[in-house]
Amino acid sequence: MIRHVVLFTWSEDATDEQKARVAAELRELPGLIPQIRAYTFGGDLGVNQGNHEFAVVADFDTVDDYLVYRDHPRHLAVVTDHIRPILAARAAVQIEA
Amino acid sequence: MIRHVVLFTWSEDATDEQKARVAAELRELPGLIPQIRAYTFGGDLGVNQGNHEFAVVADFDTVDDYLVYRDHPRHLAVVTDHIRPILAARAAVQIEA
Numbered sequence: 090m091i092r093h094v095v096l097f098t099w100s101e102d103a104t105d106e107q108k109a110r111v112a113a114e115l116r117e118l119p120g121l122i123p124q125i126r127a128y129t130f131g132g133d134l135g136v137n138q139g140n141h142e143f144a145v146v147a148d149f150d151t152v153d154d155y156l157v158y159r160d161h162p163r164h165l166a167v168v169t170d171h172i173r174p175i176l177a178a179r180a181a182v183q184i185e186a
Numbered sequence: 187m188i189r190h191v192v193l194f195t196w197s198e199d200a201t202d203e204q205k206a207r208v209a210a211e212l213r214e215l216p217g218l219i220p221q222i223r224a225y226t227f228g229g230d231l232g233v234n235q236g237n238h239e240f241a242v243v244a245d246f247d248t249v250d251d252y253l254v255y256r257d258h259p260r261h262l263a264v265v266t267d268h269i270r271p272i273l274a275a276r277a278a279v280q281i282e283a
Binding site for chain 1: 188189191193207226227228229231233234236237238239240241243249252253256277278279280281282283
């Protein structure tokens with residue numbers, strides 16, 4: 090299994106509406122991109138200091154399936170239209186899990 | 187489910203042996219900490235530029251179970267003895283997934 094993990098910190102002026110819209114848009118992706126095997130995302134729970142604010146963990150059978158997701162027009166639209174405008178920091182990996 | 191996600195970038199002088207030791211030590215934790223429901227970790231596959239180098243994704247039933255893991259002496263020993271000495275950057279979240 091290929092596991093894609095990405096963490097975001099939002100800009101200080103990001104609104105609650107903008108943050109909620111990211112989650113709403115991401116929620117549509119598993120229904121649109123059948124290569125996604127499992128898809129979890131959500132805001133940091135506030136248990137620890139110094140964390141990023143939001144995470145996406147997406148599982149795929151193969152690297153090629155991950156690339157279909159990465160390069161899917163709808164995913165790219167979410168990144169361009171909803172994530173990047175409020176993005177302050179990003180951290181990612183893809184691992185075999 | 188509570189999902190703990192942490193990404194690491196290693197220091198430039200970290201050796202392959204040191205990096206392999208981190209994975210070997212982490213591999214022991216699910217057998218020692220029964221609160222862990224699922225535990226995946228591994229090195230970045232090199233698909234994308236600018237990634238961190240290593241990720242751990244750990245699932246728990248509750249925040250309290252995550253805290254047992256976070257504060258478990260064996261986990262703390264792995265952090266102190268094997269991760270922190272070669273750590274250049276860290277990014278983490280805990281989400282409800």
